[in-house]
Amino acid sequence: MTGEKRGVPPEILQQIRDRIDIIDLISTYVSLSKAGQNFKGLCPFHSEKTPSFSVNPVRQMFYCFGCSVGGDAFTFLMKQEGMDFMEALRELSQRTGVPLPERREATGKTSSGLSRERYFHLYQLAASWYHRNLLEIPEAQVARDYLDQRGITRKSWNTFQLGFVPDGWNGLSKWLEQQSVKPEELIQAGLVVRKESEDGARISTYDRFRDRVMFPITDPRGQVVGFGGRILKDGASPKYLNSPETDLFFKGRSLYGMDKARQSATSSGRFYLVEGYFDVIALHQNGIENAVAPLGTALTSDHVQILRRLAPSVMLVFDGDAAGISAALRTLDL
Known part of the structure; x- marks a missing residue:
């Protein structure tokens, strides 16, 4: 995908390519050693014991003679981090100091008005509060018992930063x-819901999540961008509730566990696609780290593109009931 097609002037892309040192970039992921005029190392995109991954500092390009993957700094970040082009562009812009055109998605502002950095900060604060609740407060005993019954280990509680929110209207807010967070920011971030009375005379606010086990949803780099919450009361609905979609969180593009799965998937060449949060965690506990799950939605073409950027093979591991078989058949159509 070219920058021109995304409205990025070609001279901006060239400035970034001229300023980036691809050796420094790739060295943060791969141990490289000098080999003549090039550098070599073990390929991060497939499993190998003899280095076949070569980086040319003059051309600022890489190529693997084992799996035939190659390209420039943009290609490397997209493949290694599971980024799309614009995400790689923002990352390399920050690394090189080349400013991007003044447009919303390039300047770091989300449609809510929050900066990307502020959005990430608020969601990480919320994740920390939920997690501490699970570990410490007496009201969370029902959640701790529930996770124990599901076979989720204490180690996984920490690895996936699982949490709990009690049954109250404004505990998080x-x-x-x-912590000096403004009430309006909580509404902008989708952590708090604003509701207006039917006559418009009264406005109330309340926390979006209540009485739920909480699953932080992260981007491929591990930054919290949303939450999934599983209700604890029997018969209550909805059973699962997600954060509202934003510029940084879109269910049709997000996959649970991607931040922990991508390295294993790129080296093994395979993803395991499962149905939900608990399936990802269960496989992880059994040493299968390259497992991901859609967020309660059917797999989309965007999901497929993200998976294919990182690994050539996807194995479906769905339940054997009617719903699981139906989901598998829908996925095969993609």
Whole structure:
């Protein structure tokens, strides 16, 4: 995909290519050693014991003679981090100091008005509060018992930063306001819901998630961009509730566990696609780290593109009931 097609002037792309040192970039992921005029190392995109991955510092290009993957700095980041072109562009812009055109997705502003950095900060604060609740507060005993019954180990609680939110209307918002977070920011981030009375005379706010086990949803780099919450009361609905979609969180592009799965998937050449949060964690506990799951939605073409950028093979591991078989058949159509 070219920058021109995404409205990025070609001279901006060339400035980034001229300023980036591909050796420094790739060295943060791969141990490289000098080999003549080039550098070589073990390929991060497939499993190998003899280095076949070569980087040319003059041309600022890489190529693997084992799996035939090659390209420039943009290609490497997209493949290694599971980024799309614009995400790689923003990352390399920050690394090189080349400013991007003044447009919303390039300047770091989300449609809510929050900066990307502020959005990430608020969601990480919320994740920390949920996680501490699970570990410490007495009201979370029902959640701890539930996770134990599901076979989720204490180690996984920490690895996946699982959390708990008690059955109250403003526990999170009160705590975040104590951390100098403005009430309007909580609404902008989707952590708090604003509701207006039918006559418009009264406006109330309340926390989006209540009485749920919480699953932080991260981007491929591990930054929290949303949450999934599983209700604890029997018969209550919805059973699962997700954060609202934003510029940084879109269910049709997000895959649970991607931040932990991508390295294993790129080296093995395979993803295991499962149905939900608990399936990802269960496989992870059994040493299968390259497992991901869609967020309660059918697999989309965007999901498929993201998976294919990182690994050539995807194995479906769905339940054997009617719903699981139906989901597998829908996935095969993609």
